[in-house]
Amino acid sequence: xxxxxxxxxxxxxxxxxxxxxxxxxxxxxxxxxxxxxxxxxxxxxxxxxxxxxxxxxxxxxxxxxxxxxxxxxxxxxxxxxxxxxxxxxxxxxxxxxxxxxxxxxxxxxxxxxxxxxxxxxxxxxxxxxxxxxxxxxxxxxxxxxxxxxxxxxxxxxxxxxxxxxxxxxxxxxxxxxxxxxxxxxxxxxxxxxxxxxxxxxxxxxxxxxxxxxxxxxxxxxxxxx
Numbered sequence: 161x162x163x164x165x166x167x168x169x170x171x172x173x174x175x176x177x178x179x180x181x182x183x184x185x186x187x188x189x190x191x192x193x194x195x196x197x198x199x200x201x202x203x204x205x206x207x208x209x210x211x212x213x214x215x216x217x218x219x220x221x222x223x224x225x226x227x228x229x230x231x232x233x234x235x236x237x238x239x240x241x242x243x244x245x246x247x248x249x250x251x252x253x254x255x256x257x258x259x260x261x262x263x264x265x266x267x268x269x270x271x272x273x274x275x276x277x278x279x280x281x282x283x284x285x286x287x288x289x290x291x292x293x294x295x296x297x298x299x300x301x302x303x304x305x306x307x308x309x310x311x312x313x314x315x316x317x318x319x320x321x322x323x324x325x326x327x328x329x330x331x332x333x334x335x336x337x338x339x340x341x342x343x344x345x346x347x348x349x350x351x352x353x354x355x356x357x358x359x360x361x362x363x364x365x366x367x368x369x370x371x372x373x374x375x376x377x378x379x380x381x382x383x384x385x
Contacts, residue, residue: 164188164189164222164223167185167221168219169183169217182203182206190353192354193344193368195357195358198372198373199374216230227240242271246318247315259295261296264314289310289312289313305336305337305339308336309339323344323354327358345366369382370382
């Protein structure tokens with residue numbers, strides 16, 4: 161039960177109107193890459209936020225790393241996210257006061273790992289991403305593609321079993337986007353899971369399967385591998 165939502169629903173109230181952002185979704189996410197696709201307003205990002213415990217459902221359950229998380233406190237959900245999950249966002253979300261290697265190592269700092277160990281691991285990861293020479297640069301001194309590779313490295317530093325990515329190539333040119341996607345594919349091996357929200361069919365083609373949503377409802381699945 162690494163990642164399994166059960167009868168998951170989320171409603172939002174706007175004035176006198178109830179918006180059913182996600183309706184009764186159940187699925188046991190297999191290992192590998194699962195792309196989530198659908199038009200704007202179909203519930204893709206809502207689903208991602210619920211799976212990662214950033215938001216709580218109106219109905220249903222989310223099981224992550226063998227635990228039900230939707231009924232836990234925010235502190236408990238944060239602890240599970242830290243130790244089992246990695247996150248890659250469209251806007252990269254790098255900390256502007258930290259340089260590249262400090263950004264990559266930041267989750268290890270939160271996990272209480274000593275400076276020497278976290279800097280050594282972050283440097284090794286940067287080297288594998290072709291960014292060792294940019295280790296001391298601030299995020300404002302990096303290109304968009306470099307910033308997103310830093311964000312991917314940060315998401316992987318604690319070797320999480322589940323990765324969540326929300327339009328990770330949406331702000332990149334095609335060349336930079338391909339680099340990021342290949343890095344994600346390379347590091348989603350073994351029993352790891354990557355849940356990838358995208359509107360780009362070319363990005364989705366790199367996944368093992370595509371889940372389609374429309375108006376908050378699960379419409380079907382296409383197996384690619």
